[in-house]
Amino acid sequence: xxxxxxxxxxxxxxxxxxxxxxxxxxxxxxxxxxxxxxxxxxxxxxxxxxxxxxxxxxxxxxxxxxxxxxxxxxxxxxxxxxxxxxxxxxxxxxxxxxxxxxxxxxxxxxxxxxxxxxxxxxxxxxxxxxxxxxxxxxxxxxxxxxxxxxxxxxxxxxxxxxxxxxxxxxxxxxxxxxxxxxxxxxxxxxxxxxxxxxxxxxxxxxxxxxxxxxxxxxxxxxxx
Numbered sequence: 001x002x003x004x005x006x007x008x009x010x011x012x013x014x015x016x017x018x019x020x021x022x023x024x025x026x027x028x029x030x031x032x033x034x035x036x037x038x039x040x041x042x043x044x045x046x047x048x049x050x051x052x053x054x055x056x057x058x059x060x061x062x063x064x065x066x067x068x069x070x071x072x073x074x075x076x077x078x079x080x081x082x083x084x085x086x087x088x089x090x091x092x093x094x095x096x097x098x099x100x101x102x103x104x105x106x107x108x109x110x111x112x113x114x115x116x117x118x119x120x121x122x123x124x125x126x127x128x129x130x131x132x133x134x135x136x137x138x139x140x141x142x143x144x145x146x147x148x149x150x151x152x153x154x155x156x157x158x159x160x161x162x163x164x165x166x167x168x169x170x171x172x173x174x175x176x177x178x179x180x181x182x183x184x185x186x187x188x189x190x191x192x193x194x195x196x197x198x199x200x201x202x203x204x205x206x207x208x209x210x211x212x213x214x215x216x217x218x219x220x221x222x223x224x
Contacts, residue, residue, distance in 0.1 A: 020180070020193040026211035026218040028052070030083070030192070033065035035202050040076040042201030049218070050079040052113060052209075055103050058087035059094040062102055070104070079222055081110025083153060084138075088122035092134040096141035110222060111148040113173060114138055118158045132166055139170065151189065156181060173209070188212055189221075 021027075028050035031038065051073050054063045066082070073080045082103040086095060103112065116135065123131065142150045153173040154163065163172075164184070173190035174181040181188045190209050197208035211218050 020191070020208070020210055024191075024210035024212070025215055026050070026213070028079075028190075028209045028211070029197060029199060030054070030207045030209060031065075031069065031202070033063050035065075035204065035206065037203075038069065038072070039201035040072045040078075043076060043078070043199060045077055048078065048199070050081070050110060050209075050211075050222075052081045052083050052110065055082035055084060056095075056098045057085035059090045059098055061085075061098075066102065079108075079110055081113060083113035083115050085115045085117075086135070086138065088119045088131065089125065092137035093141070096138045099142065100145050105146055108222075109146075111151050111171070112142045112146055113151045113153050114142070115153045116158055116163070117155060118161070128162060131162060135167075139167070153190075153192075156183075159183065 026049050028048055030052040032054035053066055053069045053073065055066045056062055070080060070082070082099075084095065084099045099112065103109075114135070126134075139150050149170060151171040151173050152163065152167065153175070155175050159172070159174070168186075171189035172183065172186060173192065174183070174188045175192040177192075177194060180193075181191055189212055191212065192207055192209045194208040195205060197206040199206050211221070
């Protein structure tokens with residue numbers, strides 16, 4: 001029974017992966033220093049249109065590969081953006097400045113991303129209202145500085161517990177490795193559907209993502 005169950009799970013994951021690959025024409029990936037040395041010349045621009053790079057975390061962390069990746073990915077001709085891993089325990093103003101001091105302001109860069117994930121320790125130290133207020137501060141600071149509405153990267157759980165009913169105009173990037181995201185009353189913009197992707201030029205597993213609509217809509221979305 002155990003072997004049968006594992007076999008069914010593998011088949012379901014393969015079907016899920018194939019659906020994401022075939023149903024969406026705008027594809028991308030995201031990386032951090034964990035991917036190590038990347039040979040960007042091997043990455044197909046026809047198959048992958050965009051990449052997001054981890055830039056910062058909390059109030060003082062800078063990903064050691066960000067600057068190299070930023071230059072190399074842009075030279076490759078990919079649409080490039082940066083994301084910040086938000087620390088629910090840290091002050092939003094401090095975190096905003098960490099990101100702004102690290103990530104260049106470029107008209108052709110993708111919108112900045114705030115990575116919001118559940119942290120039971122931090123959530124227990126504050127109220128939902130206080131947390132939403134802090135998230136709003138960082139959202140507004142990045143919007144003001146870069147001139148582009150930030151995207152929230154999050155999980156279905158964090159969305160349901162914290163974000164549902166708020167930030168209705170903020171684009172959402174949802175991580176769901178089991179099924180295509182279904183958000184009540186909302187359309188996701190980006191979907192991270194796998195953490196086990198394989199891409200030429202990158203050693204090991206890579207997070208894979210798709211954009212919800214077609215190439216024409218994508219071009220409007222990324223237009224400076």
